[in-house]
Amino acid sequence: MDQLKEHLQGICDYLQAHGLMLTTAESCTAGCIVALLSQIPGSGCVLESGYVVYSPEAKQRLLNVSADTIDRFGLTSEAVARCDARLKRHRIFSSALPGA
Known part of the structure; x- marks a missing residue:
């Protein structure tokens, strides 16, 4: 768990150093990524x-x-995740995680 916390701290440090904000769009992870961060x-x-x-x-x-x-590629496809990640782009890093 210490390694995970170090990794998450590194993500936060990177975002802060570059003046970025994070928006997540999660499906099967049910908000776990943003909860951990x-x-x-x-x-x-x-x-x-x-x-x-x-x-x-x-x-x-x-x-x-x-x-x-969604119809063409499926609800949990990479194509849908890419659309999710385009949610916000101006000084905000978006992360979209599709289902398994």
């Missing part, structure tokens, strides 16, 4: 938001993923 002291300076989005309708409404992309 939030336990790092000072992470509030680099965490912008976290979305847990399962249904196709929520992905369309909250993350602006097109129904065509």
